[in-house]
Amino acid sequence: MRVFFVFNICLWVVLFLAWLPFVVMKGVADPTSTHVAFILTSTALLLTIQGFLRYRRKRSRLPV
Numbered sequence: 001m002r003v004f005f006v007f008n009i010c011l012w013v014v015l016f017l018a019w020l021p022f023v024v025m026k027g028v029a030d031p032t033s034t035h036v037a038f039i040l041t042s043t044a045l046l047l048t049i050q051g052f053l054r055y056r057r058k059r060s061r062l063p064v
Helices: 002-026 031-061
Strands: none
Touching: 002 031
């Protein structure tokens, strides 16, 4: 599962890097830029929450 998690993060980073030149050409007010920004932001938030939950679960399984 960790491989898919890392792979997913890499794909979203590539999408973000591909989106930056589009924003430079079209501008931030473009509707497509706004939708993509919302998707990237919500995905980053969800991936951060998922990473935090994985860390908590892993930490709770460690012996004291």
